[in-house]
Amino acid sequence: MARGPAKVVFVCVHNAGRSQMAEALFGHLADPKRAIAVSAGTDPGMRVHPEVVAVMKEYGIDLSRTRPRILTDEITRHSKVVVTMGCSDHCPHVEHAKMEDWPLSDPAGQSIDAVRKIRDDILRRVQALIEREHWGKPAPAAGTAAAGGAKPAAGTTGPTST
Numbered sequence: 001m002a003r004g005p006a007k008v009v010f011v012c013v014h015n016a017g018r019s020q021m022a023e024a025l026f027g028h029l030a031d032p033k034r035a036i037a038v039s040a041g042t043d044p045g046m047r048v049h050p051e052v053v054a055v056m057k058e059y060g061i062d063l064s065r066t067r068p069r070i071l072t073d074e075i076t077r078h079s080k081v082v083v084t085m086g087c088s089d090h091c092p093h094v095e096h097a098k099m100e101d102w103p104l105s106d107p108a109g110q111s112i113d114a115v116r117k118i119r120d121d122i123l124r125r126v127q128a129l130i131e132r133e134h135w136g137k138p139a140p141a142a143g144t145a146a147a148g149g150a151k152p153a154a155g156t157t158g159p160t161s162t
Contacts, residue, residue, distance in 0.1 A: 006035040006080040006135065009097070011087060015041025015068035017052045017107040018085040021119050024061045025126045035135035040075050042087050044068035049108050051115045058116075081129070100129075 008026060010019040019039035026037035048063045056063050069075075071092060076082060081098045084091040086106060093099060102125055107115040130136050 005033055006133070007078055008035060008037040008081045008083065008129070009076050009079045009094075010037060010039040010083050010085065011041065011071055011091060012039075012085040013041055013043050013087045013106075014045035014108070015039055015071075016045035016047065017049045018102075018104050018118065018122065020048050020063055020066060020068070021052060021056060021122045022083065022085070022126055024056060024063060024066075025059075025123050026130070028059075028061060029126060029137070030130050030135045031137040035080075035130070035133065038075055040069050040071035042071055042091070044070050051110060051112055052107055052119075054112060055115045055119045059119075081133075083129075
């Protein structure tokens with residue numbers, strides 16, 4: 001039986017900040033033939049936090065139409081890694097998956113600069129996860145244009161393909 005890509009699930013309480021950023025950054029950096037990401041929340045909010053939408057737009061990632069979703073057994077089914085982010089007692093434990101907890105501040109209501117720091121911390125963690133599990137995009141063939149990453153705003157360092 002052919003195996004599909006590994007599945008990573010990012011979980012936070014409202015699925016309106018941390019887990020949304022992680023899913024988007026992972027999707028931008030990982031090879032979708034090797035791994036895919038989804039995110040969900042234990043108590044989903046109504047929308048992605050506006051400050052999160054703003055800082056992700058700096059990396060060319062549009063979350064303005066993304067909607068938080070509730071964590072279900074279906075979402076965690078067949079996951080290889082489940083990353084929890086600040087949901088404490090509300091975080092799931094998934095027996096068949098590698099569990100990681102990333103202690104990150106909630107970006108809700110924080111300044112743009114504070115949310116940028118959270119985003120960049122998530123970016124570093126996502127890059128490390130992709131590297132550790134060998135889920136990065138293959139290097140472009142010689143003589144072809146490099147697979148470009150998103151263009152960050154001036155003074156910021158955006159995601160790049162690994």
